[in-house]
Amino acid sequence: MADTSLFSRLRRLFSTNVVVRNVGGRKLKVSDTSRTQAYSKSNLVDRYQKIFTGAGLSGYSDALMTKSMRLNLFKDYEAMDSDAIISSALDIYSDESTMKSEYGEVLQIQTDNDQIKEILHNLFYDIVNIEFNLWPWIRNMCKYGDFFLKLEIDEKYGITNVVPLSVYDVSRLEGLDPENPEYVKFLIEAATAEHRYKQEQSSTKEELENYEVAHFRLLSDSNYLPYGKSQVEGARKIYKQLTLMEDAMLIHRIMRAPEKRVFKLDIGNIPPAEVDNYMQQVINKMKKAPVVDETTGDYNLKYNMQNITEDFFLPVRGGDSGTSIDSLPGLTYEATDDIEYLKNKLLSALRIPKAFLGFEDQIGSKATLAAEDVRFARTIERIQRITLSELTKIAIVHLYAQGYQDAELTNFELTLTNPSTIYEQEKIELWNNKTSLADSMLRDGLCSSEWIYKNIFNFTQEEIKEMDKQITFDYKTKFRRQQIEQEGNDPAESGESQGTPSDLALGRTGHELDDEGGSEEGGQPGAGRPKEPNKYGKDSGARGRDPLGAHDKKKGGSGAPKYGKALALSHYDSLKKSMNFNKKDREIITEVSELEEEYQNEVSSFSNDKSND
Structure with a gap:
């Protein structure tokens, strides 16, 4: 029965060092965690095993050598x-x-799955503490060319801790399985804790699978495989020189720099054979002082502080006679150019640019510094x-232990911040030039949009179609925001536009059905169901049940016994004549009467005015 435990599945997952997942259709996403695609391993000229070790001809173990x-x-x-320069460079x-980026993050995690982002953020920032630990990891990798990190994995929670391993103790073993040439193991030969500081030599050997170790290595020279090449390897010979x-x-400055004196002694007529003895007597007299020990009476010659090897004593006679003492300056070292x-x-x-190490005088101009x-x-x-390749491996191991196995296992991207603002500015300037060129060519009608996409931006046909869809979506989003801002209408919810030129041409403003009347929300204070009013023709009415007397009229015109006797017609006729319905007095209108009436009115008004005066 096949072993289905987490560790056996992880061993199978990293048995080829390349994690491949189908992300839809015929598209594959490859996570080359060990960078095996960058270098071929079939015919390597391994520096350690071929050049230095003698390929097994020395009689010693190649692994030990x-x-x-x-x-x-x-x-x-x-x-x-x-060294000060190399240490500063590291x-x-x-x-x-x-x-850190502009958002204060050392490592950026990009994925469309929020749960994966939370898991990886917890892994790198809480468990691994990458903000503090990544700095020494990269420094050791640049210094030795390799850095090993042991992953402590729990079947339920994934990676729970990471332990740095010394490059002195770890060996990478490859090609152990003929059926699987990509199979990798790591051998750790470390001194035990109890014997590390004692004279007895005791060590332990431990083999770790590929998924248990993150091997950071600078792959720049195949001669150093399966290990990396140090970032300072190119400076090793120059450093020694x-x-x-x-x-x-x-040494030259110490030995030659002190100032010396030249003693010219006049030897007069001393015979040549006795000149040496005379000079030695003078030197001994100047350089040694006779001392008598008062307690013992012993005679001792005690040197003074002057160094006899630094001065010159020259005998002179004849025209150069006369004792003199001259000073001879020390020699200067002129080989600083080397x-x-x-x-x-x-x-x-x-x-590394010289200005970064404090040699600003070596930079001729700002353009030179920018280029460097x-x-x-x-x-x-x-x-x-x-x-990032090894950080991706750590993330894949953690996600696999969390239960992700399909396309979601590689559904993320990790990025670190590039420190050069000039480098970013150059890329931005390049894109600005491309967009300006494309805009001018399209505006002048020189080329079509498809030609510009293919030849200036290097888009494929599928990318052009996808870009058109995204541009259309951007226009829809822009129109939706304008509707929300100007009309207070969300077309995505209402399903219609408002206030557009086409709506105005049809006489629609979009506010026809707006409810602008009514009371406030919740009603006015004291509002409620009104009191029921009096009803016409009912007992509650102001004039009773029969305000027009319809019942009495019916009673009077009816011959029914219950209403009594009917009114005689003669009574109707006499009543009608007494009321003079539709009768008017007729008289002849004459002009004389009207004039007389008008004259009387004027006379009366005139008399009234005089009486008032």
């Missing part, structure tokens, strides 16, 4: 790390590779890509 050669390299790297590599030149300069030459070679091997900054940004980008 390989480890011995690596240890020799590590000793040189340790010595180089004590710090700069780490500083520039772990810069520069160290020798600096030591020679210091040291400057080696230092420039060292800086070029480190691929872009080249340095590419170096940092390469280091970040290698780092």
